[in-house]
Amino acid sequence: MKKISYLLVTIFFCLPSVAFAAGTIDGGTKQAVNWSAIGMFIGFVSLTLAITYWASKRTVSAADFYSAGGGISAGQNGLAIAGDYMSAASFLGISGLVYTSGYDGLIYSVGWLVGWPVVTFLIAEQLRNLGKFTFADVASFRLGQTRIRILAACGSLVTVAFYLIAQMVGAGKLIQLLFGLDYWIAVILVGGLMMIYVTFGGMKATTWVQIIKAVLLLFGATFMAGAVLYKFGFSPEALFAKATEVHPKKLAIMEPGSLISNPLSAISLGLALMFGTAGLPHILMRFFTVKDAQAARKSVFYATGFIGYFYILTFIIGFGAITLVSTDLAFLDAGILEKTKSGIAAIKGGSNMAAIHLADAVGGNLFLGFISAVAFATILAVVSGLALAGASSISHDIYAMVIKGGHANEQDEVRVSKIATLFLGILAIVLGIIFENQNVAFMVGLAFAIAASCNFPVLVMSIFWKNLTTRGALIGGLLGLISAVVGVILSPAVWEVTLGFAKGSAPIKLDNPALFSMAIAFVSIWLISVLDRSARAGTDRDGFDAQFVRSQTGIGAASATSH
Numbered sequence: 001m002k003k004i005s006y007l008l009v010t011i012f013f014c015l016p017s018v019a020f021a022a023g024t025i026d027g028g029t030k031q032a033v034n035w036s037a038i039g040m041f042i043g044f045v046s047l048t049l050a051i052t053y054w055a056s057k058r059t060v061s062a063a064d065f066y067s068a069g070g071g072i073s074a075g076q077n078g079l080a081i082a083g084d085y086m087s088a089a090s091f092l093g094i095s096g097l098v099y100t101s102g103y104d105g106l107i108y109s110v111g112w113l114v115g116w117p118v119v120t121f122l123i124a125e126q127l128r129n130l131g132k133f134t135f136a137d138v139a140s141f142r143l144g145q146t147r148i149r150i151l152a153a154c155g156s157l158v159t160v161a162f163y164l165i166a167q168m169v170g171a172g173k174l175i176q177l178l179f180g181l182d183y184w185i186a187v188i189l190v191g192g193l194m195m196i197y198v199t200f201g202g203m204k205a206t207t208w209v210q211i212i213k214a215v216l217l218l219f220g221a222t223f224m225a226g227a228v229l230y231k232f233g234f235s236p237e238a239l240f241a242k243a244t245e246v247h248p249k250k251l252a253i254m255e256p257g258s259l260i261s262n263p264l265s266a267i268s269l270g271l272a273l274m275f276g277t278a279g280l281p282h283i284l285m286r287f288f289t290v291k292d293a294q295a296a297r298k299s300v301f302y303a304t305g306f307i308g309y310f311y312i313l314t315f316i317i318g319f320g321a322i323t324l325v326s327t328d329l330a331f332l333d334a335g336i337l338e339k340t341k342s343g344i345a346a347i348k349g350g351s352n353m354a355a356i357h358l359a360d361a362v363g364g365n366l367f368l369g370f371i372s373a374v375a376f377a378t379i380l381a382v383v384s385g386l387a388l389a390g391a392s393s394i395s396h397d398i399y400a401m402v403i404k405g406g407h408a409n410e411q412d413e414v415r416v417s418k419i420a421t422l423f424l425g426i427l428a429i430v431l432g433i434i435f436e437n438q439n440v441a442f443m444v445g446l447a448f449a450i451a452a453s454c455n456f457p458v459l460v461m462s463i464f465w466k467n468l469t470t471r472g473a474l475i476g477g478l479l480g481l482i483s484a485v486v487g488v489i490l491s492p493a494v495w496e497v498t499l500g501f502a503k504g505s506a507p508i509k510l511d512n513p514a515l516f517s518m519a520i521a522f523v524s525i526w527l528i529s530v531l532d533r534s535a536r537a538g539t540d541r542d543g544f545d546a547q548f549v550r551s552q553t554g555i556g557a558a559s560a561t562s563h
Helices: 002-018 035-057 062-070 074-085 088-130 135-139 145-179 183-231 236-246 250-254 263-279 281-288 293-324 334-340 351-403 410-434 441-464 470-489 492-498 514-531 535-542 544-553
Strands: none
Touching: 035 183, 035 351, 062 183, 062 281, 062 351, 062 410, 074 183, 074 281, 074 293, 074 351, 088 135, 088 250, 088 263, 088 281, 088 293, 088 351, 088 441, 088 544, 135 145, 135 281, 135 351, 135 441, 145 183, 145 281, 145 351, 145 410, 145 441, 145 470, 183 236, 183 293, 183 351, 183 410, 236 250, 236 293, 263 281, 263 441, 263 514, 281 293, 281 351, 281 441, 293 351, 351 410, 441 470, 441 514, 470 492, 470 514, 470 535, 535 544
8 A cells, every 4th residue: 555655646646746837849948838747747646646556466586587587478578678768768869850950850769770680699588698797697607796797787887877867858858848757857857756656666567668658659650640641642762752852952862971971980880889889788788587488589580670660650750741841831930930940950949859749740749649658658668667677786796796795685686776776766867967057978888889899899809708807897897987988078079069168179070979989999808818827817708618508508597577
């Protein structure tokens, strides 16, 4: 009964805030109340809180909390992974990039999508066969537990922290625009709901929130793309012809090169997006929720299909916005239009609102309300997964395995994880409010760069390279982590844009350092491991054969419901 009271109190406090919701996207100022958006918003929150209550009754052990007891099917997990991965940045950001740059706007979606074959063929099955709750279980399987788990926890927490900040700031701005809430109220609302989902429901609740969000987002994007094609007789050729006619860049929007012209920058960004996916802790955790390695591989197969389909839709949505939004004065700022003479530049709320305006253009106020609620659901699903991954690193890797030496009581471990979730939630809210007016786009890039430069090299080499040693993994991983952070701080995106130094003064000219930080990590891990002649190094190398057999066959792997 106490948990039900918590949920009802939360809904009660949510409702007054939502009552101030806005109906149109107009620079964040409060507009006429959009009751359809409010109704769908309340409906989604109520449904997910009910699921959280249901999940809380079935979350008893640490395995239930961290991995849903391994009872999630491959199809469900595939949808959940897609829900975890299709963030608001994917939905609104990629559509906005296509809206402004055309074909070149797909560079991020292609980079993110190409990362999934890496996960499928390199680590999905091995993770499930070797791991328990977090990817640190795999990285430390034959290496020194304490040092490797601390390194993995550091890499995970830094990745999660920057990802969380970016999501919270994006959530605040998005909800501020969509519903007219004050920024700080929007951030607290998202952070509070995130803490409830993870604290009470654990992985079960988080999984079902992600599944529901994925279904809603795929349905909404499909309807929007279908409505756009319907207006052009289901002829993509007619759509593209109209887009090139009305866009200021004309035929140039069908050519690559307008977003990133420097080859090194393109390669570095591509590496971060491709290999960063295989190092994101909240994505890797999902492979421990299925019963075996085969289901883990199928999960990635399903997720890749859902995500690839979704990114195709964002392409159509972006071009649809060019043709239907940039030519409609209802969605344009008259002042900016008069100055620039460009409907692309004059869009209300900026290019990230292209998909939102398109929803209004093709489906009216009701569909706008639905897409607004879906956008909110998208943010909640992503931050819940991030919070659970961060809390797991603290409770399982640091508390249970390092501090307690693997002998922690399950109830104590789960309690620490819930406390860590509350801490991460409060931290995310505070940082989200502090960074309200900062350029936080670099934080997502930093998260992927760190995952690709610290987590991924240590993980993949621990699985496949016999001569890896604890010393090599520790020093190489730390160098990758440090070089990624320093590389981003000294890049133009942070040094000049965020810190305000003179244009052209950035010590490093690449916005994303993955090309060099990944190289530093891999070379350091290899060199130090080869030179390592310590007694621990011999133990590390001798343990590879047993690890390899288990990673390939699953013999001795943790069962589905009991770890």
